[in-house]
Amino acid sequence: THGGPTATPSDHASIFADLTAAELRAVRDFLRGRPELGLTERSGDTLEHNTLFLVELLPPNKRAALRHLDGGGPAPQRRARAVVFFGAQAEPNVTEFSVGPLPRPRSYRPLRFQGGRAVPFSARPVTQREYELLHRALAAATEPLYPLLRDTTGFWFHNCTRRCLTFSDIAPRGLQPGERRTWFVLQRFVEGHYLHPVGMELLLDHRDLDPRRWAVRSVWYNGRYFSGPQELAALYERGAVAVARLPDLADPLFSSYVPRGPTPAGSDAHGAKVCEPRGRRYRLHGNRLQYGGWSVAFRLRSSAGLQLFDVRFGGERVAYELSVQDAIAFYGGDTPAAMQTKYVDAGWGMGSVTFELAPGIDCPATAAFVDVHHMYDSAGPRRFPRALCVFELPTAVPLRRHFDSDFRGGFHFYAGLEGTALVLRTTSTVYNYDYIWDVLLYPNGVLEAKVHATGFIHATFHTARGRRYGSRVHSHVLGNVHTHLVHYKVDLDVAGTANSFETMDVSFENISNPWSPGARVVQPRLRRERIRTERRAALPMGAALPRYLLFSNTRRRNRWGHARSYRIQHQSHAGSVLPRGWKEEKGVSWSRYHLAVTRHRDSEACSSSIYNQNDPWEPAVNFESFIRNNESIEDQDLVAWVTVGFLHVPHSEDVPNTATPGNSVGFFLRPFNFFDEDPSVSLRSAVIVRPRGPSPAQPEVQRWTPDPPGPCAAPPPFSYNGTNWAV
Amino acid sequence: THGGPTATPSDHASIFADLTAAELRAVRDFLRGRPELGLTERSGDTLEHNTLFLVELLPPNKRAALRHLDGGGPAPQRRARAVVFFGAQAEPNVTEFSVGPLPRPRSYRPLRFQGGRAVPFSARPVTQREYELLHRALAAATEPLYPLLRDTTGFWFHNCTRRCLTFSDIAPRGLQPGERRTWFVLQRFVEGHYLHPVGMELLLDHRDLDPRRWAVRSVWYNGRYFSGPQELAALYERGAVAVARLPDLADPLFSSYVPRGPTPAGSDAHGAKVCEPRGRRYRLHGNRLQYGGWSVAFRLRSSAGLQLFDVRFGGERVAYELSVQDAIAFYGGDTPAAMQTKYVDAGWGMGSVTFELAPGIDCPATAAFVDVHHMYDSAGPRRFPRALCVFELPTAVPLRRHFDSDFRGGFHFYAGLEGTALVLRTTSTVYNYDYIWDVLLYPNGVLEAKVHATGFIHATFHTARGRRYGSRVHSHVLGNVHTHLVHYKVDLDVAGTANSFETMDVSFENISNPWSPGARVVQPRLRRERIRTERRAALPMGAALPRYLLFSNTRRRNRWGHARSYRIQHQSHAGSVLPRGWKEEKGVSWSRYHLAVTRHRDSEACSSSIYNQNDPWEPAVNFESFIRNNESIEDQDLVAWVTVGFLHVPHSEDVPNTATPGNSVGFFLRPFNFFDEDPSVSLRSAVIVRPRGPSPAQPEVQRWTPDPPGPCAAPPPFSYNGTNWAV
Numbered sequence A, B: 001t002h003g004g005p006t007a008t009p010s011d012h013a014s015i016f017a018d019l020t021a022a023e024l025r026a027v028r029d030f031l032r033g034r035p036e037l038g039l040t041e042r043s044g045d046t047l048e049h050n051t052l053f054l055v056e057l058l059p060p061n062k063r064a065a066l067r068h069l070d071g072g073g074p075a076p077q078r079r080a081r082a083v084v085f086f087g088a089q090a091e092p093n094v095t096e097f098s099v100g101p102l103p104r105p106r107s108y109r110p111l112r113f114q115g116g117r118a119v120p121f122s123a124r125p126v127t128q129r130e131y132e133l134l135h136r137a138l139a140a141a142t143e144p145l146y147p148l149l150r151d152t153t154g155f156w157f158h159n160c161t162r163r164c165l166t167f168s169d170i171a172p173r174g175l176q177p178g179e180r181r182t183w184f185v186l187q188r189f190v191e192g193h194y195l196h197p198v199g200m201e202l203l204l205d206h207r208d209l210d211p212r213r214w215a216v217r218s219v220w221y222n223g224r225y226f227s228g229p230q231e232l233a234a235l236y237e238r239g240a241v242a243v244a245r246l247p248d249l250a251d252p253l254f255s256s257y258v259p260r261g262p263t264p265a266g267s268d269a270h271g272a273k274v275c276e277p278r279g280r281r282y283r284l285h286g287n288r289l290q291y292g293g294w295s296v297a298f299r300l301r302s303s304a305g306l307q308l309f310d311v312r313f314g315g316e317r318v319a320y321e322l323s324v325q326d327a328i329a330f331y332g333g334d335t336p337a338a339m340q341t342k343y344v345d346a347g348w349g350m351g352s353v354t355f356e357l358a359p360g361i362d363c364p365a366t367a368a369f370v371d372v373h374h375m376y377d378s379a380g381p382r383r384f385p386r387a388l389c390v391f392e393l394p395t396a397v398p399l400r401r402h403f404d405s406d407f408r409g410g411f412h413f414y415a416g417l418e419g420t421a422l423v424l425r426t427t428s429t430v431y432n433y434d435y436i437w438d439v440l441l442y443p444n445g446v447l448e449a450k451v452h453a454t455g456f457i458h459a460t461f462h463t464a465r466g467r468r469y470g471s472r473v474h475s476h477v478l479g480n481v482h483t484h485l486v487h488y489k490v491d492l493d494v495a496g497t498a499n500s501f502e503t504m505d506v507s508f509e510n511i512s513n514p515w516s517p518g519a520r521v522v523q524p525r526l527r528r529e530r531i532r533t534e535r536r537a538a539l540p541m542g543a544a545l546p547r548y549l550l551f552s553n554t555r556r557r558n559r560w561g562h563a564r565s566y567r568i569q570h571q572s573h574a575g576s577v578l579p580r581g582w583k584e585e586k587g588v589s590w591s592r593y594h595l596a597v598t599r600h601r602d603s604e605a606c607s608s609s610i611y612n613q614n615d616p617w618e619p620a621v622n623f624e625s626f627i628r629n630n631e632s633i634e635d636q637d638l639v640a641w642v643t644v645g646f647l648h649v650p651h652s653e654d655v656p657n658t659a660t661p662g663n664s665v666g667f668f669l670r671p672f673n674f675f676d677e678d679p680s681v682s683l684r685s686a687v688i689v690r691p692r693g694p695s696p697a698q699p700e701v702q703r704w705t706p707d708p709p710g711p712c713a714a715p716p717p718f719s720y721n722g723t724n725w726a727v
C-alpha cells in the first residue's frame, strides 16, 4: 500500500492534493473553535445541531494555479471547503465555507451558490445519524406489522436478532422543495438484501428535526396502498389483505457470490494475469502520476470522486481539469419506491464511498494501491485503504502494426508496437451499485475516461404490472428499468487556454467527374461547423452527435498548417432521463446534452452538488445556468461537459450482480492534428522485422527493448481489510 | 505453433474445418483432370487462360449440419467451393463450382448466384499475374515521364533498381459494368510507400485480356489532367507544367516504425505483460475452441475471413454461425484516385491476407498460434504461419464485484470475480490497412466481436482543395476522409431455431401519482415492438437504433416466465457511405442498415462477394435482395446482419500508422433473460471476504482457487518468419 496521495510540496501537483489527515483535523479544530458557528459533537435524539458534515480541499482558482504552474508564481494558499449543517438555527440551513490558509487556518468565509441563495436544510444529504433515527422510527412503526411480516417472510424488523429486515431508501424525498418524505423498501437482511424485497414499502415523513414528530404517511403492500401500518395490520388480522408469502431462502442464496452449479472446465484454476517482468514503468509520487509521456495530478474528492488536474502530455498541458461530476440513475416501476427513484449519486457521498479495492480482482495484483482520507459525515478524518489503484495494462492489442506483403509469399517488412496503457482506478459503491471509474493513459497521447457499472441492481417487489418496467428476475423480484448517466467536466486547454470549438462530420457532394465528361462523382466532403456560442454548443440528447467534436487553438498550427486540436469521442448509449423541464429534471439539467461547451469560470466548478438529490426542484447547482448567458466561445478558455450513459433494462443475468462486459461507457480525448506525427514514434517498444536476402533465410529483427522480457514473480498473497478507520 | 486447425474427424467441429492442404490439392488435381474445364498453368503474356483462382471449404447446408450435430445423423459430405476464371472462353466468365466429396472428389456442379446470372469476367479480382502485367504496362507507359519523375522525385519507374516508384491501385475500376480501367497512384517505393505519393495518377484501361491492347486513358499530375504520358512529357519538356518538387527523404523516414525523438521515461523497458501462472485454461483441439462454458468451431475462410460455427454456451447453441462478411472504406478527395476509391475488401482477398501474427506484439507471447492454408490466387495450397491466435485476456476489470458497507467503517462483505475473456484473433492486411479481428468469449455468456483498424492510411497527393476532404499529414500528403464499415452475419439460434425479433427502448408515461392525489408521475416505461417482417426489421443508418435488439424463442421461457433471448448491442459510429441507390452503393446495400434480420437460407450464405468490388453496379450478391421478398420473421430461423463502422478523418497522428486506441467498433451478444441467473455463478474464481467478529480482526477470506496463483515463466524469445509457402 502506497503511503498517501500527497506530493512533496516542491511538486506542482501538491497544490491539487487532497487534504491530509492533519489538514482535515486542523480545519475541524479551527471551526470548532469559532463560537459563532456553534458546532457541537453530535448527540441527543434530534437533528437540531450544528455539525460539520464535510471537509475537503477547495482547489485554487485557475488563474492563481496557472501563475504558479506556468509563471513561476507562488503556490496558491491551500484552502478547505467545509460544509456545515446548521440544524440549531432559527432557519436551519446548510452553509459552505472556505477555510484557510492551511495547514494553520486563520479565517473562513461563506461560499455562495448560484444567486447567492442559501441551501435549504431539507436539501442536505441524509447523515448516518439520521439513518439511525430512521431505522429506529421504522422499527417502531412496523411493530403492528410484526405478525404480517413474520408470517409472510419469516423476518421482521423490531426487536430482531437474526432474521432481520432492513431497508433501501430512495430519493428524491418528496414532490417539491422543502419536503423530506422518503419511500423505504423493506428487505430481508441477508447477503445481497437489495434482491430481497418483501413486498412492503413505507412512506415516512422525516422533515422535522425532532424525530418524535416523524410519521408514516402511506404504506404499500403487495400492490395496494394503506394509510399506515395500523390500517394494514388491522386488515391483515381480519384476513382482508392479499398476502405475498415468500419462500424460505435456499442455500446458497441466489443473491450471494458463493459459486454453485457445475464448474466449467478450467475455471477452478487461476487464469491469465497481468505481470510486470521489469517492474513498474510509471512513477507515482504523491498525487503526481507519470507514464509514457503523460503527467497528471489527481485527487479523490470526498464529494464527487476522481479529479485530475494539470493533465500533460509531452510536457504540454492538454487539460487543466478532468473530473467526474455526478452519476444518476432514474427508474420506472409499478411500486411507489420505483416510481419515485431518481438517484443523484453526488447526494449519496459518491466520492466518499471509495472502499477497498481487492488486489487481483478489482485491480491486477501488480497494481499500486493508494489510501485516501475522507472527512465526510464523520467526526474527523478517516483513512480509506486502497481506495485508488494504478497499474499498467497490457491491452493485448498492438498500439499499431503493419505487415507489408510482397504478394509473392514474402514481405517487405513487419512492424508493430505492443499495446499498453496506464490505468488509474477508483470505485464508488453507492449503496447497491458499484461504479468502477477508470482513466486510461495511452502512450500515444490518447486519454480514455470510462466507467463500468456492477454491483446489485435496485430492485422492487414483482407485480403483474411490473413487467412494463423491467424483467422479473426472481420469484418476487422485479429488476426496474433505469437510465444511467454520468457527467464529466473536461477543461481542455489545447495549446493554451484560448480555444474554439468546432464540429465535423461529412455530407455528400455531387460534382461533375473531371476525367469522364458527363459523369458525376458523389463523394463525402467534410462538413465543419465553428460553434460560436454556448447555447449552440449544447448538443441535445435527442439529436445525432456530429462525429468529430474538436477543441482547437486556431492560432497554434501544427507543422502542416492545421489548428492544433483535441477531439472528444463519445462511447455512450445515453438517452434522456425525463422530459426537459419536468420537475426533477431541473436538478440534472446537464443530462440534456451529450456535450456542452462553456466559458471557464471558477464559480462554475461543478455541474451538480451534494444537494441536488434532495432538492432537484430548485437545485443548488443548475447546470443550465452555465449556458443561459450564452457567452461567446471563440478563442476562450473553454470547458467541455460530457454526458455518457446507457439504458439498463435488468434481466435475469443481473442476478446476483450486474456484470461488467458490455456495461461500460466513457469517452476518448484524442489528438487531432495536435502533433506533427503520432507521438508514439518516440516509444522504444517498436519491433521491425525485415527479410534478409532470399527467403527462407532468418529475417532480421530490429528492436530497442531486450528480448525476452524475463519472468514475472508471483504476486503476494491476497490480503483484504475491509474497514476504514479514524486517524 | 499449433499444428493446424483441423479437428479430429470424431469432433463435430470438423465438418466446419477449413480444407486441409491435401484436400485443397485433391480438388485442384481433380479439376485439372477434367478436360472440359481446360484448366492450364498460368503462362504466357495474356490473361486468356482458364485458371483455378480459389478453393476453400463449402460449408454444409444447415439442415444437414444440424441433423449431424443434434440428431446424430451422419457427417455431411465435405465439399469444396472452387472458383474458376474462364478467360479462354468465347464469353469469358467466372464460375464457381461445388466439388466433392472430399477427400476424393468425384464430381462437380456449378454454384449459381442470385438470378442464376453468370459472373462477368470484368468483375473478377485482380490476380498477381494481372498485377505483374500492370506493373510492366505502367513502367512502359511512364517511360516518357522519366525526366519529370527523376527531376521532381529522385525516383522513377522503368528500369529502376534502387530509387524506384511503385503504385497503389484503387477500385472500382470504372464507372459502369464491364469496365476495367483503374487509377494508379504513383509512390516512392520506400518503407510505408502509401504515404509517399509523387503527385501523379494514371488511368489505365486493362479490360482486354491481351495486355498489348491496354492503354493509359488519362494522367493527373499535380492538380491537372493530361490526355496521356506523352502530352504531359511534352509539356514538361517545354516548361509548361507546374511541377511539385519533392524534398529528399530524411532518415529515419517519417513513414517508418524506427523510433525517434526523446524516449519517454520508462518506455525503453518492457512493460506489463499477460502471463499464465497455471497454464492454459482453454482447450484448442483442431478447429474447436472451449473456454469458460463456451464451445465454438472456427475457420478462416480465404474469401472473407473469420467464421465461427456452432457457438455454444453451457452446451446449448446460441448461434449457428457468426462471421465477417465484408469490410469497406469509401473515400472522398480532390485527386481522381481519391474520388474513385470505394474499397470493398472482400474483393481484395480479405480472408487470405492473414499474415503472421507477432508473439508479444500482435498477441500476447502466451498465445497459442494457429497456421492456416489458403489456396487463393496460387497454384496450390500455401501455408500461412500464425494466421490466428488464441489467448486468455486478463481484462483487468472485475467480471462483477460489490463492497457491502455497514456505513460505520466496517462491512457486511466484499465479493468479486476476476475478469477474464478468451480472445480469438486474426488480421487482414488489405494492402495498406490492417484490420485486427477479435472474438471475445466472456465466461458469463457474453460474446463480443470487435475489429480494430491500424496500418497505413490510404493517402493521396496534397492539393489546396484537398483540405475539404481531410488533413494534410505531411508536406505533400493528404489523408483522405473515409468511412469504414464492417458487416457481420450472426445466425443466432436462441433456444432453438424458431426465433422472433423485438426491439425495446423506453418512452415516458405520465400517470397520476397513486399515493399523492393530484400529483403526476412521469417515468420511463418499456416500449417493446415485435417486428414481424424483414423489411421492417431493416433498421436504417439514418435513424436512431432502438437500444435493445432482442432475438427470442417466444415458446421457451426462463424460470421467471420471460422468453429466452439474446441481445445484440452495437458499439459503432457508422454512417452511410453513399446516398441510397447511388451507383456503387448497390454493391454494398448491406451498408444501409445498422441491423437487418432475415429468414435463414443456405442460398443467402454471404452478404457480399469477391466480385462486388469490381462490379458494384450489378453486384453478384446484392444484400437488398435478401429482404426484398419481405418474409415473415416470426418464429423462424433468423439471421441478424450487423453493420458497424466509423468515420475516419485522418490527422497527423495517423502518421506513420493509425493507432488502435479509439479505433475499434463491434458488437456484443448478451444473454437477456436467457438463463435463470447469471451463468458466471458457476465460476470458482469468486472471492468473498467477511468480517470476523469485531474489527480490526483479520477478516475471513473464502475462495475456491489457490492463493497466490504462483509465478509466471518468461516467454520464449521472439521469433518471426514473415513468409508463407507452398505445401
Ligand SMILES: [Ca+2]
Binding pocket: A534, A598, A599, A625, A626, A627, A628, A629, A630, A631
Ligand atoms: Ca456561460
Ligand SMILES: [Ca+2]
Binding pocket: A320, A491, A492, A493, A494, A497, A499, A600, A637, A638, A639
Ligand atoms: Ca479550457
Ligand SMILES: [Ca+2]
Binding pocket: B534, B598, B599, B625, B626, B627, B628, B629, B630, B631
Ligand atoms: Ca428474405
Ligand SMILES: [Ca+2]
Binding pocket: B320, B491, B492, B493, B494, B497, B499, B600, B637, B638, B639
Ligand atoms: Ca437462426
Ligand SMILES: [Cu+2]
Binding pocket: A453, A457, A482, A484, A648, A658
Ligand atoms: Cu443499472
Ligand SMILES: [Cu+2]
Binding pocket: B453, B457, B482, B484, B648, B658
Ligand atoms: Cu481509416
